[in-house]
Amino acid sequence: MRAPAAAGPHAGVPAAPVQLYQVSRHYGAGETQVHALADVSVTFPAGSWTAVMGPSGSGKSTLLHCAAGLDRVTAGRVLLAGQDITHATDAELTRLRRRAVGFVFQNFNLIGSLTAEQNVALPLRLAGARPSRRDVQTALADVGLADRGRHRPRELSGGQQQRVAIARAMVTRPSVLFADEPTGALDTGSARTVLRLLRRMVDAAGQTVVMVTHDPVAAASADAVVFLSDGRIADRLLRPSAVQVAERLTRLEG
């Protein structure tokens, strides 16, 4: 696997926590084969927030899954947190998920039987650490939910649940936070709170965020937008406005 010099810096010294080189992902075989990703090269720079957009079926979810090591690529190379994960074993990927990667989902995916505090502590416990209460409370305070630690997910609003999910993703101080439609199930007010929270994490702590979204307003909070269409990168925008994003998206869908 040869990486073109233009696409990335010297091997082993990654400037960015996530890099994809000429990545393709095919599903199925023969006539029914689907090219979810076709020869995509993209770098998500450290300390920046990138939104991935595109019409349904454009491959944006597959891109996120491949970048996070959740799905195998058919061809190409994926670097995550300085490690080539193209052929990583399950144990190596598990270790990466513990220390380098955080996830936020559209439907929050909190564990219903655990309290907010227990949910936040879970990744650390899974990694074999004994998290102190103070660490967990700090993580919850960072998302403005210091007083909700003892509550179960069903006792929290959607926006609060998503903030608990963000605290859970951030408690391991990951190199990169992957967010899959993080505002998709929220009302406008809660969505705005969550986006402000992500923005602060990027600005204040230099957090790298990769976010898949449908929502031009959410995408406008990011530093850059990558547009996908038919499994290929179709366009990019820097410092976008919601109107610009909506306009590009309409053009792609048309």
Add this chain to the structure above:
Amino acid sequence: MLRISASTVRDRWPLFAGALLTVALGVALVQSSVLVLVSTGEPAIPPGTSGRVAEQIREGYVGAATLLGMATPLAMFLAVFIVGSTFAFSVEQRRTELALLRMLGGSRPQLIRLLLGEAFLLGLAGSAFGILLGVPATWIQARLLIGIGLLPGDFSARWSNGMLLLSPAVGIGVAVFGVLSASYRAARVRPLDALRNAPRATRVMTLGRWLWGVSSLALTVMLVVAGHGADLLGALLVAMAIPVFGSVALSALSPLAVPLVGRLLGTVLRTSALGELAQANLRDAVRRSASTAAPVIVLVGLLVGLTGALNSLARATGADLERSTAADLVVASTGAAAARIPRIPGVALASPQSQVEMSVTARHRVEHRSYRQTHHSGIIAVDGAAYRRTHRLTLRSGSLDALHGRTVAIGPGLVGEGVRDGTVTARIGPHGFTLRTVARLPEVLENGSDNFLVPRDLIPTAMLADAPTETLVQVAPGTSPHAVADRIRAAGIGEVRTLRQWADARVQTQQRGTTGIMAVLMGMSGLYAAIAVINAVVIAAAERRTEFAVARATGLSRSQVVRMAVIESAAVTLIGLLLGTLVAAAALASFYAGPAGVHVLSVPWLLLGLLIMASLAVTAAASALTALTATRPSPTALVAARE
């Protein structure tokens, strides 16, 4: 991990309730069996009991221990099977949650530990219930064994503190063992599954399932082949093993059979829109269908197979007894009354067989081992010549005509135990003497047959007069046995039966223990299967709320949805019944040809019929109730809900 296990069990207890009850029942049964078994270790023989009665008490204790020894492993097998299938199903239901744990950094070994932790807690809780439940269970079991005459009326099982160690070990063992395969399945859940909203269509026939199913099937086929040429005992052993392996095989492979049978039922179901929908669901939800069918397969295979095998054995024994006995009537009386039988008009030949109170000590030689044993029961005083004429036996050696004076014949009960020709020592009351062996009888099918035959002239007259005696009677040619029977009854000699009645009664007495234990086993497995089926139906209904709502939004009425669910579960139950009957048929196959050429197969049709009715009723009721509950909320609320 144990903390997550604990909170999962606490939060999702309906998912575990069935498994908990299964473990508790299993622990209770094992505990009560072991307590009774330990207490039968030292038979309590009241002082002053005669040698013969004491030996009969001891034999009863051994019989009870044997039955418990048979029933306990079967109960354990059922418990492991039910816990296993419950957990396998629950892993499927919790796919998203397990994937999420993987996504948050959980490793495969951690997921295995999570499920094993749940199993541990389940086993612990189940054991606690089981130990309590075991107290009345022990009492019931002892009563039952007393009721069928194996144990004396004053028997009571003693509590042992060892149970506090053994019972939790059994409970936790059963739960953990049952969960093993499910935990490995859980470890294969991929993190990506957490991101998919709909449960991904996973392959039902996994490699492990194939291997497990095919190897069990191969073993079953081998057993069937082995049973084909086997003697009766071999056939019985094969018939006991086949239901276990056959049920495992067909349960594992049932996802293959579901669409096949679904297509067969299709011709019937397709006549209505509901039926067509039910058939499509059946084909689509193979995994759910398999979970419901599995316990039914085990239930039918095990019960019909075992009962059929035991009944066939009884029938063969009865046939063997009838074939080898040349008599028209059998009279039960005292020895004194029996002496009057030959004088009844129409009696051509009377062969009295009296049980006598004496002891015989013989040397046994079995595989290089030699030991002396004193026997008190099964010693029968006979008239050698009459005995020979009323029994169609080919002696192993010697002649019964020589059975006079200080002689003895080795009976069918001991021939297989290595008692050879030579002399034995005997004792009647205070007198001891030596008896010379003049004949050895062949082995018979019957269990607990006679040990020694001694000549009547050896026994003191007074003793013989009191001895319980069975007289085999041949009537004179041209005389009606019925008329002779009436005459014997009129003479007040004793109870008269025809040969067939006598043989049937004798077999039934020997089978009473097995029948009692089979009843307990049937009750247990019926209960287990019901738990498992209800469990599967209830768990499945939870995931189908949205599906039901969509069906209603498409225009089905609530009662139509319920009817669809009932048709579906009835079809699945039929599949289970069909496969279970197949297992039972395989178990009974070796009896069909009839070892020794006698037609002995006895199919328990009544039991099969009852099982069919009960299974259909239970699954239909469970699915109707859960479908009613699941369709209570308005369909629009559920269709709109994302999760």
